[in-house]
Amino acid sequence: MKKQMINRDWIATARTLSEALPYLQRYTGAIVVIKFGGHAMGDQEQMQSFARDIVLMNQVGLHPVIVHGGGPMINELLGKLDIKSEFVGGKRVTDEATMEVVEMVLSGLVNKRIVQAINGQGGRAVGISGKDANMMVCDPVDPALGLVGHPVEVTPDVIHQMHGHGIIPVVAPLGAGRDGETFNVNGDTAAGAIAAALKADRLLLLTDVAGVKDESGEVVTQLSPEQVKDLTEKGVIAGGMIPKTETALDAISGGVRAVVILDGRAPNACLLELFTDHGAGSLIRDVPR
Numbered sequence: 001m002k003k004q005m006i007n008r009d010w011i012a013t014a015r016t017l018s019e020a021l022p023y024l025q026r027y028t029g030a031i032v033v034i035k036f037g038g039h040a041m042g043d044q045e046q047m048q049s050f051a052r053d054i055v056l057m058n059q060v061g062l063h064p065v066i067v068h069g070g071g072p073m074i075n076e077l078l079g080k081l082d083i084k085s086e087f088v089g090g091k092r093v094t095d096e097a098t099m100e101v102v103e104m105v106l107s108g109l110v111n112k113r114i115v116q117a118i119n120g121q122g123g124r125a126v127g128i129s130g131k132d133a134n135m136m137v138c139d140p141v142d143p144a145l146g147l148v149g150h151p152v153e154v155t156p157d158v159i160h161q162m163h164g165h166g167i168i169p170v171v172a173p174l175g176a177g178r179d180g181e182t183f184n185v186n187g188d189t190a191a192g193a194i195a196a197a198l199k200a201d202r203l204l205l206l207t208d209v210a211g212v213k214d215e216s217g218e219v220v221t222q223l224s225p226e227q228v229k230d231l232t233e234k235g236v237i238a239g240g241m242i243p244k245t246e247t248a249l250d251a252i253s254g255g256v257r258a259v260v261i262l263d264g265r266a267p268n269a270c271l272l273e274l275f276t277d278h279g280a281g282s283l284i285r286d287v288p289r
């Protein structure tokens with residue numbers, strides 16, 4: 001009985017590996033931008049599992065780019081420093097004192113944790129922010145939000161150069177101002193802008209829900225931009241999902257082939273999405289898969 005079970009497991013594993021072949025062929029050389037949100041990061045084990053998936057992707061010939069968030073980690077340090085923080089329309093009102101903490105946490109703590117996790121799995125990751133090589137130039141979003149930036153010019157050649165040397169770029173969502181300022185950019189927005197500038201094949205937005213849910217709470221596996229607009233008008237897409245779906249629509253109109261919103265805490269979420277027939281999460285694109 002036990003022997004039969006093992007054999008069945010082996011057969012299923014072999015089938016999954018075999019099923020991956022057309023996807024491996026399709027994605028050779030493809031650029032996949034992965035937004036790794038603070039809520040998706042989870043514990044050390046989840047971080048290692050994510051890092052392993054990224055190294056595997058790189059090993060089989062894809063070009064991953066990680067753009068991360070870190071909102072909960074920023075909140076934690078601001079709390080310790082007794083600095084109050086508020087969000088307006090999903091964006092953190094950012095004065096100079098807050099900006100210092102945001103940069104410290106995003107470019108320091110969070111960025112280096114991801115870099116180290118990827119390197120620990122045998123990859124070669126290098127951490128940068130949107131300020132490095134002047135990659136992401138921003139204008140202020142609204143004076144009321146302070147140093148919150150909106151990307152207006154993304155020059156991604158540094159990413160191409162890193163890929164050319166087998167390096168996995170890990171990008172903190174900070175932008176350079178035209179007058180030497182540092183801007184705080186929402187992680188989803190930064191990932192979308194970078195994915196569009198790279199004309200990425202896929203943008204994966206990792207979050208803490210299985211995907212975009214409809215009126216009955218079911219995850220919708222495929223959506224067109226029109227369906228996204230409809231669910232948003234009906235108020236079914238709400239809260240933190242709004243910046244994600246807005247990013248998805250902007251990225252698609254900016255030249256990204258498809259965007260997937262999926263649960264980053266689920267084991268091997270990225271691999272399941274890219275290399276299996278059923279995928280994972282909600283795929284948004286003009287033409288259904």
Ligand SMILES: Nc1ncnc2c1ncn2[C@@H]1O[C@H](COP(=O)(O)OP(=O)(O)O)[C@@H](O)[C@H]1O
Nearest residue numbers: 037039207208211212213236237238239240241
């Ligand atoms: N239609 C919807 N489908 C799925 N999640 C939704 C929907 N509308 C609102 N949400 C909320 O959006 C949240 C994801 O946004 P957020 O918490 O900001 O993610 P992250 O921290 O990963 O960037 C979900 O946890 C869920 O509560």
Ligand SMILES: CC(=O)N[C@@H](CCC(=O)OP(=O)(O)O)C(=O)O
Nearest residue numbers: 037038069070071091092186187
């Ligand atoms: C302008 C703005 O709100 N910036 C975000 C940047 C981090 C982020 O986006 O983190 P998550 O992806 O984990 O939410 C912030 O300060 O929290």
